[in-house]
Amino acid sequence: MRPPPPPRLSLLQARNADTAVIFRRGPSKWVEVIRWNTYRDVFQRGQWFHGRIYQRRSDLSPDGEHLLYFVSKFSGCNIADGYTYAWTAVSRPPWLTALALWPKGNCWWGGGLFLSNRRVLLNHRPREASFHPNHKPPATLRVDPNPDASGEDDPLYSTRLTRDGWVVTQEWERQRPTSWKEGFRTITPERRERVHPSGHITLRMERSFSGYRYRERFEILSARGAPDLTGVDWADWDRGGRLVFLRHSAVWVARVNGDSIEPPTQLIDLTDDKPTTREAPPSAHKW
Numbered sequence: 102m103r104p105p106p107p108p109r110l111s112l113l114q115a116r117n118a119d120t121a122v123i124f125r126r127g128p129s130k131w132v133e134v135i136r137w138n139t140y141r142d143v144f145q146r147g148q149w150f151h152g153r154i155y156q157r158r159s160d161l162s163p164d165g166e167h168l169l170y171f172v173s174k175f176s177g178c179n180i181a182d183g184y185t186y187a188w189t190a191v192s193r194p195p196w197l198t199a200l201a202l203w204p205k206g207n208c209w210w211g212g213g214l215f216l217s218n219r220r221v222l223l224n225h226r227p228r229e230a231s232f233h234p235n236h237k238p239p240a241t242l243r244v245d246p247n248p249d250a251s252g253e254d255d256p257l258y259s260t261r262l263t264r265d266g267w268v269v270t271q272e273w274e275r276q277r278p279t280s281w282k283e284g285f286r287t288i289t290p291e292r293r294e295r296v297h298p299s300g301h302i303t304l305r306m307e308r309s310f311s312g313y314r315y316r317e318r319f320e321i322l323s324a325r326g327a328p329d330l331t332g333v334d335w336a337d338w339d340r341g342g343r344l345v346f347l348r349h350s351a352v353w354v355a356r357v358n359g360d361s362i363e364p365p366t367q368l369i370d371l372t373d374d375k376p377t378t379r380e381a382p383p384s385a386h387k388w
Contacts (some may be wrong), residue, residue: 108371110334110347111156113168114139116265119340120165122194123352123371124156131376134168136195137352139339144369147195149376150174157254158212158224160261161194168194169221171205171212183233189213189223190236196385201244202236205229210250214261219243224250224257239388254315267293267306275310285310294322298342301360302327306336319346325361 108127119140125133132154134147152174159170173187185206190199205211213224220243230246273291287309295304303322319336321327336346344355350372355365
């Protein structure tokens with residue numbers, strides 16, 4: 102009997118704070134939300150969600166205090182009283198208690214981006230941008246619907262990557278499927294690069310499709326002692342200039358000195374986490 106596949110990790114970083122959010126997916130229909138203080142390397146485990154969180158259509162506010170996320174829940178979901186099986190919401194990470202919620206009704210586009218701490222690009226078309234009456238956003242939050250919302254993860258995810266400093270160095274060329282069974286095929290992969298704050302080292306991301314399977318591959322260019330990033334789920338520089346990468350259900354960091362990278366250190370291994378109920382504190386219910 103085959104062992105279950107290892108959980109997959111993804112990460113969002115705040116632009117102006119030492120805060121990140123990790124999504125741990127596994128078993129396949131469960132996602133755990135974890136808040137990480139990247140300055141003190143302290144991890145706070147939050148809520149589990151029985152469904153899917155679309156990490157590439159989610160975002161963290163610049164100050165790290167609010168999480169904008171897009172989810173779907175196809176079973177055990179109450180779709181009465183204006184709720185639907187897919188929605189976009191804002192919460193206080195690592196909790197998913199919806200301080201604002203916009204029903205979506207399907208999984209096309211959805212999610213959004215924080216344009217500032219108090220301004221959101223909601224990736225819903227205007228006719229889909231009505232908030233749920235039980236989750237009204239505060240008057241201090243400006244919400245801009247996206248009349249050009251389209252696709253699934255892209256083009257929203259590409260917009261987030263560009264905002265966060267990932268520069269396109271090679272445009273991708275994709276062949277559209279001739280039938281719904283085939284999915285996209287990449288002829289030329291997209292390449293993006295993100296330069297270390299020191300300007301000495303470059304991190305490269307390569308994106309491609311094989312059928313319906315989307316892949317990202319990472320490598321470090323021209324650095325002494327650079328670790329092999331084959332098979333990592335994600336890699337980036339944190340606000341302190343460290344290399345951060347996610348591999349084999351664990352979070353790893355490596356310090357950068359000039360044009361060299363020190364051996365990486367594992368900070369936490371999330372392999373053994375199991376779905377459990379965690380009650381959100383009172384602070385998670387307040388904007």
